[in-house]
Amino acid sequence: MNHSPNNPIRKLLPPAFWLGAWQLAAFLVDRSVSGRGNELLLPYPLTVARRLLELAGEGAFWGSIFATLGRILAGMVLGTLAGALLAALTCALRWADALLSPAIRVVRAAPVVSFILLVLLWTGKSTVPVVISALMVLPVIWGAVGQGIRSVDPKLLELARAYRFGRWKTLRLVYLPSLAPSFKAAAATSLGLAWKSGVAAEVLCLPERSIGFHIYRSRQYLETPELFAWTVMVVALSLLLEGLLRRFWGGKERGG
């Protein structure tokens, strides 16, 4: 028997199990609720797959996906840049740490829905998902980069000083490689956060070309299979992006 973690059967077993559990649950709902019960409460996986295929044939489907993707990636990039810059600032300057750290902690702790509604008051509805994704990513990246900067080996920093590396070379050869592992882990985590919060913002703000708009409409018209189809798409895209990110970094590491 092949016990390798790369064995395809081993990889397929967990999703197959959960698909089976979904199928069984939908069947039980179907048995206990009469009429369109199961379609309204918990549709069969096959019904969702069929609806997803139908949607994929519509032009608006891909337009909405790319629009949402663009907003969330823009939020991710903005949040990452701001988080990294603020981490450098709060580590370098004591007054900046005293001033900014509490504010960033408040952003991390505050309910996302409050931010969505506030940002909606201040900006256009298409901008809200970008801002919200960025706000969710920022504290995660700030925390990881700050922790990374503080844990850089002081002996390597002393080496950089004694060997006259200069600021840019010290950043490139000591700081960036030292904090790369924690940054990569935080970026992968925050990608999922950006997706969840960005789509939630779309559901509340309803930009016309967006996944969130379709999720809201499906819920309003009780189109549960469509709601599931969009949700499956969000999860699939999030996993795909995370996989691409990890593969890109894996390749970079192998290449030195």
Next chain:
Amino acid sequence: MIILDQVCLSYGEKTVMDHLSAQLPAEGILALKGPSGCGKTTLLRMLAGLVKPQSGAIRGCDPRKTAILFQEDRLLPWRTVEQQIQDVLPPGRRGEASSWLERVELSGEEKRWPGELSGGMGRRLALARALALGGELLLLDEPFAGVDPERAARILERIRALEVPTLLVSHEETALRLADRVIPVEGPPLRFL
């Protein structure tokens, strides 16, 4: 000539240097020999400008023109053997990396990572990096720890051929035997005997 003039240094209650005055010739290979913890490493670090004396002065030594080999290898884990050397060379001289590796008998190891090297190889790589950095004074702290005596002797002769004044701290017999002058020290506080 490196002149130490009434240099004082303490860490809390521990006095490492107490009005230390001495003149060290800035030529050839000079070895400091003394028990562990007597302050030899601190003296090297002070000459490299990494530790400031609390009082007194050092003359005849510009920390910006010294190259120090630390007691630990301090290799960058994410840089290959060749890159470790290239990193300290000016942009126009990166091609010299192989000649510095040759001096410490690490030719052929250019593409390996520090984690793949033995203790002695890591030590020689750190030494090659300090030599490549160069300057007007080499400060070598235990340069041959984990290096076999015959190889250490060959490498020391190549260091001598560079004609850069060298101050080294070592417990290795080979280094002490081949140095131009051995200065016994004791402490703390550090004293030249």
